[in-house]
Amino acid sequence: MNKTSPDPADASPVFLTVVECATLLKCHQRTITRLIEVGMLPAKNIGVGKHREYRILQDSLKNLDVPPPAPRPRQPTERRRRGAFKNLLRIGQ
DSSP: OOOOOOOTTTSOOOEEOHHHHHHHHTSOHHHHHHHHHTTSSOOEEOOBTTBOOEEEEHHHHHTOOOOOOOOOOOOOOOOOOTTHHHHHHHHHO
């Protein structure tokens, strides 16, 4: 048998859901939706009204260039002082 490889030009485009894209990119679904809303990720809106559903071309994920998130600065934690509970009791009197 002579097998021929399928021609990539004949293949139909593969569309992915937001959940599938998030799984492939290892990020949250909301991140994908935000990328679509700001125009960084092209997608087709197939939903109606509040129920927005997007379909993303698989090839557009290859061209996606998103910088990594900036590290968040650590928030200083408030240290408890000795006798703080006693001060609270005095306030209540």
